[in-house]
Amino acid sequence: MKIALLGYGRMGKMIEGIALDRGHSIVAKIDNNDPFELNGAEVAIDFSTPDAAFGNLTKCFAQGVPVICGTTGWLDRFDEAVANCSKHDGGFIYASNFSLGVNLFFELNKKLAQMMQPQKDYKTSLTEIHHIHKLDAPSGTGITLAEGVLAHSDKENWSLDGKVAEDLPIYSIREGEVPGTHTVTYESKVDTIEITHEAHNREGFALGAVVAAEWIIGKTGIFTMKDVLGL
Numbered sequence: 001m002k003i004a005l006l007g008y009g010r011m012g013k014m015i016e017g018i019a020l021d022r023g024h025s026i027v028a029k030i031d032n033n034d035p036f037e038l039n040g041a042e043v044a045i046d047f048s049t050p051d052a053a054f055g056n057l058t059k060c061f062a063q064g065v066p067v068i069c070g071t072t073g074w075l076d077r078f079d080e081a082v083a084n085c086s087k088h089d090g091g092f093i094y095a096s097n098f099s100l101g102v103n104l105f106f107e108l109n110k111k112l113a114q115m116m117q118p119q120k121d122y123k124t125s126l127t128e129i130h131h132i133h134k135l136d137a138p139s140g141t142g143i144t145l146a147e148g149v150l151a152h153s154d155k156e157n158w159s160l161d162g163k164v165a166e167d168l169p170i171y172s173i174r175e176g177e178v179p180g181t182h183t184v185t186y187e188s189k190v191d192t193i194e195i196t197h198e199a200h201n202r203e204g205f206a207l208g209a210v211v212a213a214e215w216i217i218g219k220t221g222i223f224t225m226k227d228v229l230g231l
């Protein structure tokens with residue numbers, strides 16, 4: 001499979017290593033202000049920046065190249081990206097987190113939220129911890145987890161660091177080089193129930209993105225990691 005990497009930072013470099021190990025070739029590495037030349041790529045993988053992702057996706061769809069996008073912090077334009085993809089009959093997978101472990105954790109989170117819905121004595125919150133270089137807060141994974149909780153809650157919205165009292169709080173912590181830790185907490189006067197996913201490194205994210213790229217070849221439409229992993 002010929003891959004174009006959009007964004008050649010921490011994730012782009014890790015994806016390159018995993019893709020080469022799995023027998024694929026990298027035909028383009030586009031970072032920052034590089035010319036946008038896809039060089040015959042069969043699929044593009046975008047791990048760039050919140051400001052860059054939407055423009056990169058738009059160019060790929062216009063050139064008929066399916067995209068795997070892991071960049072977070074740009075989702076105010078997600079519906080537009082989906083419309084662009086559909087207009088060109090393209091292929092698209094966005095995931096706030098591509099790791100198998102986190103996608104299992106998403107399902108566990110929804111199941112626990114469903115069980116906790118009648119338990120009104122518990123106060124719910126989310127916490128995400130990431131490295132100090134991260135540009136967006138809360139994390140995309142934190143937002144997906146919050147959506148899973150809100151689907152089984154009387155609350156309607158989440159807010160960053162509990163800024164809106166009636167919302168579900170997502171607390172964002174930036175420290176050192178933490179790859180990504182997410183915790184969902186239910187706390188009552190008598191006890192605490194907590195589920196945590198802790199990434200030990202970025203390999204799981206990168207492998208999931210390459211597996212998604214392998215999966216989308218030959219398909220058109222908008223998909224999720226649930227489709228890829230059969231969850």
Ligand SMILES: NC(=O)C1=CN([C@@H]2O[C@H](COP(=O)(O)OP(=O)(O)OC[C@H]3O[C@@H](n4cnc5c(N)ncnc54)[C@H](O)[C@@H]3O)[C@@H](O)[C@H]2O)C=CC1
Nearest residue numbers: 007008009010011031032048052070071072096097098205
């Ligand atoms: N969905 C997932 O599983 C994961 C998502 N992420 C997200 O992926 C994104 C990238 O993360 P990292 O690699 O850690 O960041 P990074 O900062 O190491 O790399 C981003 C790269 O994008 C480049 N860039 C800037 N403008 C660009 C443009 N117009 N086109 C292409 N590249 C451009 C930057 O120069 C930089 O090299 C972040 O949004 C992060 O939150 C990170 C890990 C896992």
Ligand SMILES: O=C(O)C1=N[C@H](C(=O)O)C[C@H](O)C1
Nearest residue numbers: 072096097134139140141180
């Ligand atoms: O920026 C990161 O590093 C990560 N970003 C993603 C997010 O915002 O959820 C996924 C992972 O947690 C690492």
